[in-house]
Amino acid sequence: MSSPVVHAHGAPQGFIRRYIFSLDHKVIGIQYYFLALFSVFLGMSLSVLMRFHMVYPDAKVSLFEKLWPTGAAGGIMTPELYLSLMTMHGTIMVFFVLTTAPQSGFGNYFLPIQIGAEDMAFPVLNMLSFWTTLLALVVMVSAFFVQGGAPLSGWTAYPPLSAVGPLSGPGEGMGQTLWVISIAIFCGASLMGAINFIATTIDLRARGMSMMRLPLTVWSWFVTAILGLLGFAVLLAAGVLLLLDRMAGTSFFLPAGLVVNDQILNHKGGSPLLWQHLFWFFGHPEVYIAILPGMGLASQLLATFSRKPIFGYRAMVYAILGIGFLGFFVWGHHMFMSGMNPYSAMAFSILTMSIGVPSAIKTFNWIGTLWGGRIRFTTAMLFALGFVSLFVSGGISGIFLGQPALDLYFHDTYFVVGHFHMIMGVAAIFGMFGGTFYWFPKMFGRMMNETLGKIHFYLTFLGVYAIFTPMHFLGIAGNPRRYADFTNFEFMNNLMPVHKFMTHAAIFTAVVQLIFVFNLFWSMRKGAKAPVNPWDSTTLEWTVSSPPPFDNFAGKHPVVNHGAYEYSVPGAAKDYIMQSDPA
Amino acid sequence: MLLGVIVWILTVVICYFFLGHYWWFPPPISEHGQAYDAQFNATLWVTGVIFFLAQIALGYVIIRFRDKGGTAKYSHGNNMMEALWTSATALLFIGLVLAGTRIWAAVHFAEAPADALRIEVLGKQFAWSFRYPGPDGKFGRTDIKQINDQGGNSFGIDEKDPAGKDDITSASIKVPAGKPILLILKSRDVIHNFFVRELRLKQDIVPGMEIPFHFQADKIGVYEVPCSELCGLGHHQMRTTLEVMSEANFEKWKQEQAAQK
Numbered sequence: 001m002s003s004p005v006v007h008a009h010g011a012p013q014g015f016i017r018r019y020i021f022s023l024d025h026k027v028i029g030i031q032y033y034f035l036a037l038f039s040v041f042l043g044m045s046l047s048v049l050m051r052f053h054m055v056y057p058d059a060k061v062s063l064f065e066k067l068w069p070t071g072a073a074g075g076i077m078t079p080e081l082y083l084s085l086m087t088m089h090g091t092i093m094v095f096f097v098l099t100t101a102p103q104s105g106f107g108n109y110f111l112p113i114q115i116g117a118e119d120m121a122f123p124v125l126n127m128l129s130f131w132t133t134l135l136a137l138v139v140m141v142s143a144f145f146v147q148g149g150a151p152l153s154g155w156t157a158y159p160p161l162s163a164v165g166p167l168s169g170p171g172e173g174m175g176q177t178l179w180v181i182s183i184a185i186f187c188g189a190s191l192m193g194a195i196n197f198i199a200t201t202i203d204l205r206a207r208g209m210s211m212m213r214l215p216l217t218v219w220s221w222f223v224t225a226i227l228g229l230l231g232f233a234v235l236l237a238a239g240v241l242l243l244l245d246r247m248a249g250t251s252f253f254l255p256a257g258l259v260v261n262d263q264i265l266n267h268k269g270g271s272p273l274l275w276q277h278l279f280w281f282f283g284h285p286e287v288y289i290a291i292l293p294g295m296g297l298a299s300q301l302l303a304t305f306s307r308k309p310i311f312g313y314r315a316m317v318y319a320i321l322g323i324g325f326l327g328f329f330v331w332g333h334h335m336f337m338s339g340m341n342p343y344s345a346m347a348f349s350i351l352t353m354s355i356g357v358p359s360a361i362k363t364f365n366w367i368g369t370l371w372g373g374r375i376r377f378t379t380a381m382l383f384a385l386g387f388v389s390l391f392v393s394g395g396i397s398g399i400f401l402g403q404p405a406l407d408l409y410f411h412d413t414y415f416v417v418g419h420f421h422m423i424m425g426v427a428a429i430f431g432m433f434g435g436t437f438y439w440f441p442k443m444f445g446r447m448m449n450e451t452l453g454k455i456h457f458y459l460t461f462l463g464v465y466a467i468f469t470p471m472h473f474l475g476i477a478g479n480p481r482r483y484a485d486f487t488n489f490e491f492m493n494n495l496m497p498v499h500k501f502m503t504h505a506a507i508f509t510a511v512v513q514l515i516f517v518f519n520l521f522w523s524m525r526k527g528a529k530a531p532v533n534p535w536d537s538t539t540l541e542w543t544v545s546s547p548p549p550f551d552n553f554a555g556k557h558p559v560v561n562h563g564a565y566e567y568s569v570p571g572a573a574k575d576y577i578m579q580s581d582p583a
Numbered sequence: 584m585l586l587g588v589i590v591w592i593l594t595v596v597i598c599y600f601f602l603g604h605y606w607w608f609p610p611p612i613s614e615h616g617q618a619y620d621a622q623f624n625a626t627l628w629v630t631g632v633i634f635f636l637a638q639i640a641l642g643y644v645i646i647r648f649r650d651k652g653g654t655a656k657y658s659h660g661n662n663m664m665e666a667l668w669t670s671a672t673a674l675l676f677i678g679l680v681l682a683g684t685r686i687w688a689a690v691h692f693a694e695a696p697a698d699a700l701r702i703e704v705l706g707k708q709f710a711w712s713f714r715y716p717g718p719d720g721k722f723g724r725t726d727i728k729q730i731n732d733q734g735g736n737s738f739g740i741d742e743k744d745p746a747g748k749d750d751i752t753s754a755s756i757k758v759p760a761g762k763p764i765l766l767i768l769k770s771r772d773v774i775h776n777f778f779v780r781e782l783r784l785k786q787d788i789v790p791g792m793e794i795p796f797h798f799q800a801d802k803i804g805v806y807e808v809p810c811s812e813l814c815g816l817g818h819h820q821m822r823t824t825l826e827v828m829s830e831a832n833f834e835k836w837k838q839e840q841a842a843q844k
């Protein structure tokens with residue numbers, strides 16, 4: 001529980017200490033948010049270039065040549081450039097957007113306030129983890145500018161492709177090395193962040209804030225941090241081994257008898273499958289790291305804006321815990337076709353289907369929460385509702401991929417690309433948009449423009465369905481993923497109209513995002529002044545000024561008397577009871 | 584309100600495209616392929632109904648429970664319903680996996696029949712090679728030092744091994760219809776993947792491993808084989824074909840190849 005002396009630091013005065021090397025969790029949260037915002041636009045621009053190349057592989061564009069003099073000599077994008085864009089797109093999106101904004105951004109800002117703490121448990125560690133993350137991003141992006149360019153082995157970096165150096169392709173030299181180093185740095189940053197989140201949640205809760213009164217956002221940040229602690233530790237180890245294979249001549253992932261590009265290599269004794277086990281031991285929990293905060297936020301928004309308590313709060317908590325726990329036993333579903341023991345596929349698939357159950361529970365409970373409500377359609381709420389829709393659509397395709405029998409066809413096709421974009425990509429992004437519209441008033445003291453927000457929401461909602469639904473059909477038709485162009489195969493040529501449609505939808509959706517950026521920056525300066533509690537919400541961040549004072553509660557120590565979602569309580573004066581209202 | 588209607592429209596449009604089979608599987612050419620399609624269809628129906636009901640319900644609550652004044656219902660949930668839908672989804676999901684087990688078992692647990700035709704598959708950046716034992720029925724030894732792609736020896740068949748003299752190699756794979764085939768999948772450099780859509784079969788090819796993989800194709804024809812595991816800049820052009828021939832034609836092809844030796 002919170003004790004006043006844990007970390008009593010006053011507000012620093014200088015600009016640098018206050019906004020750059022800040023120890024304030026709120027500033028750090030905003031720093032993370034902008035890091036993710038930069039990254040998501042970079043990642044999205046890369047995806048538009050990729051989509052363009054897929055349907056116009058021979059187009060001459062002088063801009064490409066300016067950006068990549070060798071990768072696009074003469075203005076025509078090479079397949080290796082396509083693959084390096086793809087690798088960087090996936091890596092940036094997964095690590096620097098999905099892991100960063102929902103957890104480190106919003107979590108940093110709001111976890112302490114929502115539990116009634118003055119700051120994170122370890123403010124210096126917090127600052128360090130942000131700057132380490134930024135360093136990782138700089139190293140990652142620099143891979144574009146070295147000899148050979150960015151790596152082409154995908155965000156999963158399977159050896160031997162990723163382990164034998166430039167022999168296996170351009171980008172596999174310095175570019176791949178920088179990639180591994182960046183990921184290792186990122187792991188370090190995430191471990192620091194995870195420890196901080198866990199300690200803060202356990203130790204710094206205000207009086208009366210029992211675990212079963214925590215907002216579901218806090219529950220999901222807490223469990224996400226535990227996943228991060230266990231997952232990133234393993235990825236860090238794997239990354240170091242890969243680096244050793246690349247630079248020190250070890251053979252963790254490289255077997256004997258390799259002949260790459262007509263050259264006989266002197267490795268022996270390693271196994272390419274070892275990397276896959278280590279990677280996915282991290283990788284599957286990682287997709288929950290990406291989506292759990294979104295689920296917590298969706299719960300918070302659905303309760304707030306339908307003016308109802310969460311349907312089955314306890315079931316929601318158990319579902320989060322269940323997902324977190326089971327999440328560590330299903331990594332093998334990424335490896336059904338890998339050549340691992342086929343008997344283990346049965347175990348992994350039953351566990352995978354089991355993890356579908358808590359996910360389904362959450363969906364039912366969301367609809368239960370809405371049922372009988374009085375829904376206020378704010379932009380934040382629209383994104384939460386969109387999240388539920390996308391979560392269902394993306395979850396459904398998982399029932400196909402979780403069956404090894406059906407994966408015999410779908411593995412590594414566009415069906416997979418459609419699946420993970422729906423559930424982990426855009427659903428999580430919708431969570432971030434929802435969080436932005438909901439918390440912006442608290443963070444910046446001004447309201448965002450709701451009209452622009454709604455226009456942006458509807459166009460984006462239609463846009464993402466238009467991009468990612470057709471991918472399922474491509475997958476059913478057998479179109480493999482990670483193909484730079486489709487002209488070598490007759491059956492893929494027949495699918496070109498679908499690809500064209502998706503490319504247009506992607507360009508449209510990308511352009512629409514400018515509305516959001518405009519709204520964000522315009523509202524920061526010109527938005528209407530935000531009151532303390534614009535949404536009539538119940539959680540503690542809505543008891544303090546917008547933006548909150550430096551120590552969050554202006555020297556006071558909040559006391560919590562109520563559960564997190566006491567809306568429409570019969571007999572109460574207003575239609576909500578705040579957590580800190582008198583009992 | 585508007586969102587509810589949009590969700591409904593999207594749901595109907597998506598279901599329409601799934602029911603219309605505009606972009607779909609090619610017809611299967613094996614018993615396994617038919618079993619696969621049956622399992623796929625079962626899954627499609629089960630999940631399709633869930634998808635439809637969940638989205639329609641979402642659209643419904645959005646429209647029905649929009650703020651029209653009045654008060655929201657104060658409720659913390661219902662344990663009965665919680666237990667009900669938890670067990671229902673658990674049963675449904677696990678049931679689907681178990682139903683698919685037979686298909687997986689036939690591919691991976693069952694051994695290929697002893698008389699299956701053995702073919703070695705070699706993946707390398709960015710081409711395929713296939714090797715058949717010659718009339719002696721035996722594969723010759725290989726030696727990576729003797730690999731010579733230009734000279735037609737991608738496998739590195741050892742000159743000194745008499746068993747290898749009659750081995751037949753080919754850049755595409757030909758098999759007799761209606762006969763069990765046992766592939767031995769090998770890669771020389773990075774991971775590749777052997778995928779035939781019409782067979783509904785796919786398997787990674789991992790350097791350092793020899794992965795056995797068996798199938799039987801029943802319909803004569805030529806089918807495209809796209810590499811389906813990222814292997815480098817030429818991944819998208821790593822193409823070959825599977826030609827399913829009548830048994831007589833297959834024997835004729837083999838003799839022609841052997842004669843050229």
Ligand code: HEM
Nearest residue numbers: 047050086087090093154155156424425426481482483506
């Ligand atoms: C405008 C939105 C987006 C578009 C048009 C888009 C498009 C694509 C395309 C075309 C691919 C490559 C498929 C292939 O060649 O196999 C891809 C891969 C990927 N995308 Fe996206 N994407 C978008 C947003 C996102 C988001 C928000 C995420 C966050 C999860 C994401 C994560 C990934 C990942 C992890 C990969 C796999 C990369 C790899 O294969 O190594 N994408 N995306």
Ligand SMILES: [Cu+2]
Nearest residue numbers: 283284331334
């Ligand atoms: Cu997974």
Ligand SMILES: [Cu+2]
Nearest residue numbers: 810812814818
């Ligand atoms: Cu390939």
